[in-house]
Amino acid sequence: MRSLSATQRETDMKIYTGTGDRGKTSLFSGERVSKSSPRLEAYGDLDELNSVIGAVAAALDEGQSGMKDEIQAIQALLLESGAWLATTPGAESTRFLNPFTIDPANTLEAAIDRMNASLPELKHFVLPGGHLSASLAHMARTVCRRTERRVIELVEYEDGDSGPTETMKHILVFLNRLSDYLFVLARLCNHNQGQRDVLWNG
């Protein structure tokens, strides 16, 4: 271990601090909370969602760099929403966070419309599956739905009658659109691979 000056950090990020060994962790706003708290559940699921979306990008073909860029932009937005979820509403620390507006949700809607335009009309339920990239997009979609539910739980648990903040409302709309985006992305992945939707004939 190198010991340098007190306010000198290694420029590499330190991975472990040993401050979370007893079941608690610090929120960005400073509170020590149980790792089973609704806030941790919410941003833990958001982290899982981001990871599965990373796997979707990794499963895309080399020729789909435009799609990969779009997915990475979504991942960056998920990190920003995670920072909001890790911060108690109204805390001083929110001054360090980028505003989370309704724009990302609108961008997703435009992307959904763009992708849908190249797909055959859907008249049946589809079974999640097909190409690996499509299957992962379906997994991401379901994790996204769960994340949305966890964020709603958090909002209901913490805000009671006062309702969610504007930022949380925007994040909830973003998550809701994102699962629709991931559904259409899954179809597009199959379409691009020459695979038809796996239809459910129930």
Next chain:
Amino acid sequence: MERVDGTPCFSARLVDRHWLAPGILELRLTRPEGVAFIPGQFLRLEMDGYERDYTMVSTPDAETIDFCIAMVDGGRFSSDIQNADIDATFQLTGPHGHFVFQGPANPAVFVATGTGVAPFVAFCRSGVGTGLLLHGVGTPGRLIYRDILQSALRDYVPCISRSSENMGRPDNAFPGRVTHYLEQQLKPGTYDFYLCGRGAMIRDATALIDEKFGDSRLYIETYD
């Protein structure tokens, strides 16, 4: 100027350098136009292709940007800093970090070891006047910025860990580590704890805070 990642980038000249205590230098650089930061944040100094991060002890409106830096025997950066000519130019990026004063919602307890006191010096100079500051050092000679801290804060407690060192020990000093003070002296309550120091202190203090001051908030700046 900005870097590719959008972080502001500046150059600044060395205008003064002096010893605060044996092995601890204070460095003063010209404040480049456009440098804006919040007390408690740090800048990244670049020299000859390597980088080190230092918290400013000066306020954002001061004429110079000042850092306190502990020297390390044989350390390349330490040696370069000691030998740099007055007027030498440093490249800086930042500001970085979120270790800033969070307001007076709860009584503040500032806990530092060594030059980890730097952000608290910046807090005091920018008007933070209430709170308890524990400054842990091995020997009284390393109680840097004592006058500033003592006059700004009603509760300033030097914690001297080497019990054999009585020379120059202030009357209000606590004989022991900062974590011992938290364990033995701090009244139960809900606080905003600000910890700045090495990993071992942060770990021990966090464990104590979780155990004894569970509803408190905790802000951490760590280094190794």
